[in-house]
Structure formats: structure tokens, C-alpha cells
Amino acid sequence: MPLVDRVLLGPGPCNPYPEATLALAAPLLGHLDPEFLRILDETCDRLRTVWGTTNRRTLPLSGTGSIGMEAAFVNTVRPGTVVVVGVNGLFGVRMCEVASRYGAEVVRVDHEWGAPIDIRRMLDAHPKPDLVAAVHAETSTGVLSDIGGLAQAVHARDDNALVIADCVTSIAGMPLHIDEWGVDIAYAGTQKCLGVAPGLAPFTFSERAWARRVERPSTWYLDLGLIGDYVSGGAGGGRTYHHTAPTAMIASLHAGLGRILEEGLPAVHARHQAAGAQLQDGLAELGLKLFAADGHRLPQLTTVWVPEGVDSATIRTRLLRDFDIEIGAGAGEYATRVWRIGLMGPNATPARPALILAALRSLLG
Amino acid sequence: MPLVDRVLLGPGPCNPYPEATLALAAPLLGHLDPEFLRILDETCDRLRTVWGTTNRRTLPLSGTGSIGMEAAFVNTVRPGTVVVVGVNGLFGVRMCEVASRYGAEVVRVDHEWGAPIDIRRMLDAHPKPDLVAAVHAETSTGVLSDIGGLAQAVHARDDNALVIADCVTSIAGMPLHIDEWGVDIAYAGTQKCLGVAPGLAPFTFSERAWARRVERPSTWYLDLGLIGDYVSGGAGGGRTYHHTAPTAMIASLHAGLGRILEEGLPAVHARHQAAGAQLQDGLAELGLKLFAADGHRLPQLTTVWVPEGVDSATIRTRLLRDFDIEIGAGAGEYATRVWRIGLMGPNATPARPALILAALRSLLG
Numbered sequence: 001m002p003l004v005d006r007v008l009l010g011p012g013p014c015n016p017y018p019e020a021t022l023a024l025a026a027p028l029l030g031h032l033d034p035e036f037l038r039i040l041d042e043t044c045d046r047l048r049t050v051w052g053t054t055n056r057r058t059l060p061l062s063g064t065g066s067i068g069m070e071a072a073f074v075n076t077v078r079p080g081t082v083v084v085v086g087v088n089g090l091f092g093v094r095m096c097e098v099a100s101r102y103g104a105e106v107v108r109v110d111h112e113w114g115a116p117i118d119i120r121r122m123l124d125a126h127p128k129p130d131l132v133a134a135v136h137a138e139t140s141t142g143v144l145s146d147i148g149g150l151a152q153a154v155h156a157r158d159d160n161a162l163v164i165a166d167c168v169t170s171i172a173g174m175p176l177h178i179d180e181w182g183v184d185i186a187y188a189g190t191q192k193c194l195g196v197a198p199g200l201a202p203f204t205f206s207e208r209a210w211a212r213r214v215e216r217p218s219t220w221y222l223d224l225g226l227i228g229d230y231v232s233g234g235a236g237g238g239r240t241y242h243h244t245a246p247t248a249m250i251a252s253l254h255a256g257l258g259r260i261l262e263e264g265l266p267a268v269h270a271r272h273q274a275a276g277a278q279l280q281d282g283l284a285e286l287g288l289k290l291f292a293a294d295g296h297r298l299p300q301l302t303t304v305w306v307p308e309g310v311d312s313a314t315i316r317t318r319l320l321r322d323f324d325i326e327i328g329a330g331a332g333e334y335a336t337r338v339w340r341i342g343l344m345g346p347n348a349t350p351a352r353p354a355l356i357l358a359a360l361r362s363l364l365g
Numbered sequence: 366m367p368l369v370d371r372v373l374l375g376p377g378p379c380n381p382y383p384e385a386t387l388a389l390a391a392p393l394l395g396h397l398d399p400e401f402l403r404i405l406d407e408t409c410d411r412l413r414t415v416w417g418t419t420n421r422r423t424l425p426l427s428g429t430g431s432i433g434m435e436a437a438f439v440n441t442v443r444p445g446t447v448v449v450v451g452v453n454g455l456f457g458v459r460m461c462e463v464a465s466r467y468g469a470e471v472v473r474v475d476h477e478w479g480a481p482i483d484i485r486r487m488l489d490a491h492p493k494p495d496l497v498a499a500v501h502a503e504t505s506t507g508v509l510s511d512i513g514g515l516a517q518a519v520h521a522r523d524d525n526a527l528v529i530a531d532c533v534t535s536i537a538g539m540p541l542h543i544d545e546w547g548v549d550i551a552y553a554g555t556q557k558c559l560g561v562a563p564g565l566a567p568f569t570f571s572e573r574a575w576a577r578r579v580e581r582p583s584t585w586y587l588d589l590g591l592i593g594d595y596v597s598g599g600a601g602g603g604r605t606y607h608h609t610a611p612t613a614m615i616a617s618l619h620a621g622l623g624r625i626l627e628e629g630l631p632a633v634h635a636r637h638q639a640a641g642a643q644l645q646d647g648l649a650e651l652g653l654k655l656f657a658a659d660g661h662r663l664p665q666l667t668t669v670w671v672p673e674g675v676d677s678a679t680i681r682t683r684l685l686r687d688f689d690i691e692i693g694a695g696a697g698e699y700a701t702r703v704w705r706i707g708l709m710g711p712n713a714t715p716a717r718p719a720l721i722l723a724a725l726r727s728l729l730g
Contacts, residue, residue, distance in 0.1 A: 003392060004394070006395065010395055013396070021390055022390070024389040025390035030371065030691045033371065063427055063432065063586065067586050097585060101581065197393055219439070220431075221432050246562065247378060247563060248564065249613075
């Protein structure tokens with residue numbers, strides 16, 4: 001079969017940075033090779049820079065973004081642990097599900113989909129939670145929430161609670177200041193603004209969280225104590241084999257991060273900001289209505305109402321067939337009523353919004 | 366930094382088939398792209414052929430081999446489930462740990478490391494187990510066990526028990542007849558005889574196992590019901606998003622499997638057999654002693670005693686530095702006393718044993 005070459009403007013994966021693709025094709029290294037361990041160490045350092053953290057336990061977990069969510073909860077939830085979850089989209093719903101499977105008492109704070117998390121309502125939901133969790137950039141709705149403000153407000157009231165942030169769609173697309181904000185645990189995915197194929201979950205876990213971790217979590221694969229002994233060495237300094245690290249994917253993440261840091265994080269963030277503004281302005285000019293609340297829209301992921309009388313699936317199929325462009329359907333009850341258009345990683349350039357706007361103009365016109 | 370190009374003769378990863386590497390560098394596809402779904406479907410079909418199964422639930426899980434072990438137990442173990450585990454190496458030990466974290470009553474049947482699983486002792490260990498688990502090809506010791514004989518004996522006595530087989534190092538290196546043997550659940554890794562980079566866990570789950578699964582396993586990421594709705598479609602036939610599949614790695618597995626099936630499984634198995642025999646004969650000629658019990662040695666992974674007076678680490682370091690060859694240290698208490706030499710995937714050719722034997726001759730000389 002001939003290969004197809006798509007322009008990936010859905011909610012992720014995006015097209016990878018060329019450096020990330022080339023690294024996948026480089027000679028494979030073993031997971032205990034000194035040269036691979038150097039790459040792994042440097043990858044963790046680069047992740048610290050992108051997260052804005054000095055957390056020792058900062059590493060890529062061996063699974064896709066969702067495994068980061070699992071790791072966050074399996075290492076912190078005991079039966080009866082009180083978890084306040086802000087829900088303003090699909091990934092907030094998923095947090096409730098994951099935490100409850102580990103026996104958490106979940107206090108779900110529902111918001112309208114398309115609106116940001118309300119810090120006041122999160123604080124009012126429970127007087128003394130163990131964990132407070134929310135999504136920074138909701139992939140399902142295209143909404144940005146003030147995760148820094150939430151973390152600061154939680155700690156100002158009660159220094160006991162740990163704050164968990166889902167940064168799957170925000171990482172490398174907008175500034176993250178995990179330490180300054182007081183976020184204790186955060187996870188992400190590689191296939192969004194990091195511009196790397198899906199398959200790893202960048203993860204960071206503070207000393208405060210470590211002090212209160214579950215000692216023997218039910219999922220051995222995600223036991224941070226054991227993983228940490230391999231990634232950054234155990235108490236004695238030596239590295240202990242845990243599982244075979246996905247070496248090709250880690251080399252690819254290393255290369256993608258290298259590209260981003262060489263360009264410079266502020267420039268990369270500005271590029272995402274500009275591309276998103278160009279797209280959102282252009283959609284308005286086409287007469288389309290944006291879904292996410294004004295003032296809280298993600299530049300890297302735009303949600304837009306499907307115009308009255310237009311069949312969502314038909315347009316997406318024609319974009320794929322005639323233009324080799326993928327965009328996303330809406331999530332949940334908005335599946336047929338909203339489109340999701342991502343401009344992430346190398347797709348955050350003026351050419352991509354120009355292309356998708358031209359294609360939509362011709363199909364809707 | 367310049368790239369290094371290793372000959373990977375450790376216990377895995379091996380060097381990938383060139384087709385698998387090229388697929389990693391192909392244009393990335395989205396996880397809902399019809400073209401990707403075609404590749405995914407074909408990958409599952411190819412895995413069925415390699416496993417020797419018609420199980421509908423046959424798929425690559427999104428993690429390294431160990432996540433297959435997690436998935437096997439999290440989907441079958443309830444508190445108090447009786448699991449008889451054959452332990453003749455590190456991965457048997459790990460099965461006990463993983464199952465016990467999910468609340469299993471583990472009946473551990475210890476064998477000497479280097480010896481195969483004793484079917485009689487497995488049967489005698491418990492009169493009515495819920496699960497019987499063992500490793501087909503122990504990566505830590507280089508030993509093959511008669512997993513088919515074990516499964517048949519278990520079912521002959523008591524049709525209630527489900528049989529779980531770890532096939533991480535056996536898959537595509539030797540014949541697997543999951544259905545014919547009566548193995549209910551099996552998992553593997555991509556980085557051994559499949560000749561693909563690490564990052565996926567081929568997995569198969571029978572209808573019998575499905576009928577007795579845990580309905581809401583604690584690990585959402587490994588909930589087979591939810592994953593199945595994406596990989597092979599739900600009750601209504603449609604596919605439901607679960608997590609973003611690692612599309613590049615799956616395309617690579619698809620290509621590696623394509624290469625193997627084009628060559629033909631019997632030819633691939635014979636190639637592994639011949640390369641292993643060549644290595645083991647050559648090691649004996651060098652005066653080295655093999656570790657695994659005679660008659661139960663894996664051709665794809667040879668364990669050999671480090672000769673008296675030789676420092677294991679020094680030789681491995683010189684192999685890496687002077688020859689760009691990686692071999693493995695021993696596992697557990699044999700770390701400094703045994704070497705593990707893999708001839709897997711594209712390394713199962715006459716050239717590789719010739720190379721490592723020449724290198725060892727010159728270093729031990």
C-alpha cells in the first residue's frame with residue numbers, strides 16, 4: 001500500500017518535528033547502554049526545563065498520556081482519600097473515573113463544558129481534601145484554566161492538599177511553572193505541543209508528593225519508587241532494572257525537546273499563540289462561532305461550532321480525502337456539533353491556519 | 366554527539382528489522398485515521414497468526430512487555446483469587462509480585478533457576494486454582510518450559526482454571542500454539558524475536574477468560590473492555606476512543622510482523638534455532654559452560670557462566686567499547702556470574718554468533 005502523508009490538525013497527534021522523526025530511525029540502543037542512559041538523563045533535564053521544575057522525579061513514563069493520569073492517582077490514592085476534581089470536559093470526567101477505581105472518595109465539581117475551572121467553587125467543594133485535581137488545557141473543549149491560581153489558592157488555605165494538573169495539551173505550547181505555582185504532580189503526552197509521536201507520558205512528582213506517596217501501589221508498572229530506581233538511581237546511586245524502557249521513543253522525545261529548547265521556550269510559546277490567533281480570527285471572518293468561552297481559549301487547540309445545516313462528518317471526510325488534512329470531531333455530546341482544530345508543535349506556523357482556513361472556505365463556501 | 370551503532374546481543378532489545386525502523390520514520394498517522402485503523406486491524410490479524418490463535422481480543426497494548434503482565438492480572442484477579450505461579454527466574458518472581466498487589470492469594474512454586482517448570486509440581490501445588498501462570502521462555506535464565514504441556518494438564522484436571530503464559534521472549538522465535546495448547550491469556554514484548562523497538566505488549570485474551578474477567582479493573586488504562594471498544598469495535602460495531610494509540614510504534618510492529626510472515630514463521634523459527642545452536646556449540650568449544658539445563662535451552666537467548674577468574678563487567682565494557690557489541694549481565698544473584706547473549710529477530714543469522722564468538726575469543730584469549 002502507498003504511504004499517506006497527512007497534515008495532522010486534530011487534537012493530537014500533530015505532525016512531529018523532523019528531528020523527532022529522524023531520532024526514531026537512528027540505530028536503536030539498549031535500555032542499559034551508557035549512551036542511552038546519557039540520553040535519558042538529558043531528556044529528564046530537558047523536561048524539567050519545560051515543566052519549570054527542579055523535581056528529581058521528572059521522567060517520561062512508558063505509555064501514552066493517559067498512563068500519566070493513572071500514575072498520578074495510583075501513587076497517591078488510598079481507599080477513602082478525598083479527591084476534589086474539577087470537571088469541565090472529558091479529561092476531568094476521566095480523572096474521576098481513574099481516581100474512583102483506586103478507592104478515592106471523589107468530590108466532582110462540574111462546570112459547563114467550554115468554561116474554565118472556577119477556583120472559588122473548587123475551594124468550597126470540600127473543607128480538607130487530600131488531593132485537588134484539574135486539567136490545565138482541556139483537550140475536549142479547547143479551554144485553558146488557571147491551574148497556577150488554583151494551586152496557590154489551595155495551598156494558601158490548607159497546605160495538606162496535593163495538587164494534580166493534567167498538562168497533556170499545555171506542555172510546550174504555553175508557559176508552565178510547576179514549582180512556582182505549587183503544582184505537586186503533573187503529567188503530559190508527547191503527541192501534542194512537544195511535537196513527538198504518541199507513546200510516552202512526561203511526568204513530574206514533587207518531594208511533598210513523594211513524602212505522602214502510596215508505598216506499594218497496586219499497579220507495579222507505575223510504582224514510582226521502582227521506576228525512580230532505574231531512571232535516576234536508587235538510594236545507593238546505582239540504577240536497578242525495572243522494565244525495558246522504550247528506547248526509540250525516548251530518543252525521539254530527547255530530539256523533540258532539543259529542537260524546542262534550541263528555538264527557545266518563549267519563541268515556541270509565541271509561535272503557538274500567533275498561529276491560534278490567526279486561526280480563530282480567520283474562523284470568525286468565515287462566520288463560524290467559537291465554542292470555548294472568550295478569554296479562556298487555547299491557541300494550540302481551537303473548538304468551533306459546526307455551522308447550522310452542515311454535516312460534520314462529511315466535511316471531515318472531504319478534508320481528509322481531498323486535502324489530506326485531519327481535524328477532530330467534538331468530544332462527548334458535542335461529537336457532531338463541534339470541530340477541534342489543533343495547531344501544535346511544528347504545525348504552529350502561519351502556513352497551517354492559512355491552509356485549513358482555505359480548505360474550509362472552499363468546502364463550506 | 367555522534368550516533369553510535371550497536372550490535373544488540375543482550376536479552377533485548379535486539380536490533381530491529383530494517384522494515385520496522387523504516388516504518389517508524391514514515392509520515393505519522395492519527396489514531397482515528399481510516400488508514401491507521403486498517404494498519405491496526407492488520408497488525409492484530411498478524412499477531413493472531415504469530416500467537417496461533419483466533420482470539421478476537423488480540424492486540425498490542427500501549428506499553429512495554431511488563432504492561433502485558435499487568436493487564437493479564439488486573440483483568441482477572443479479585444481479592445482472594447488463587448494464582449499458582451511457576452517461578453524459575455526473575456519474571457516468575459515478578460508475576461507473584463504483580464498478582465499479589467491486586468489481592469491474589471499467590472501459591473508460589475519455586476524451581477531452581479536454570480531448570481524448567483515441573484508440571485507435576487504445578488498441579489500438586491493447589492487442588493483448585495483460579496489461575497495458573499508461568500513463563501514460556503525465561504529471559505533471566507534462558508530456559509524454555511513446556512507451557513503447552515502445562516496448559517493441557519491443568520485443563521485435563523480442572524476446566525475452571527485459566528492459564529496465563531509469559532511469551533515475551535518466545536514470540537516469533539519459536540512456535541506458539543495458544544489455542545491448541547489451551548492457553549487463555551498470553552502477553553509478549555516487541556523488542557525480542559519480533560525485531561521491533563520496545564514500547565508495545567502484544568496481548569491475547571480468550572473468550573473463556575473474557576467470561577470471567579474483572580468488570581471494572583482498578584487500572585483504567587488496562588481495562589480490556591474499554592480498550593477492546595477502540596481496537597475491535599464495541600457492541601454496536603463502532604470504535605470508541607479510549608486512549609491515543611502509539612501510532613508510530615504500531616506501524617513499526619505492523620512492518621516487523623509483515624517481514625516475519627513474508628519470510629514464513631517456520632523459516633524464522635529455524636533461523637533462531639540454527640543461530641542459537643551455532644552459538645552454544647561455539648561457546649562449548651571455547652571451554653565455557655552453559656547455565657540453563659541441557660535440553661531446555663532457548664536458542665534465542667543463551668546463558669553462560671562467566672569463566673573463573675574473569676571479571677564480567679570488564680568484558681562487557683570492552684565488548685561495548687571495542688566491538689560495539691552489547692551482551693547482558695546475569696539476572697538477580699547471577700548478575701556477575703552469568704552472561705546472557707541474545708540472537709533475536711534480524712540477529713538470528715550465522716554472522717552474529719560468528720561475531721560474538723570471535724570477540725569473546727579475542728578478549729578471553
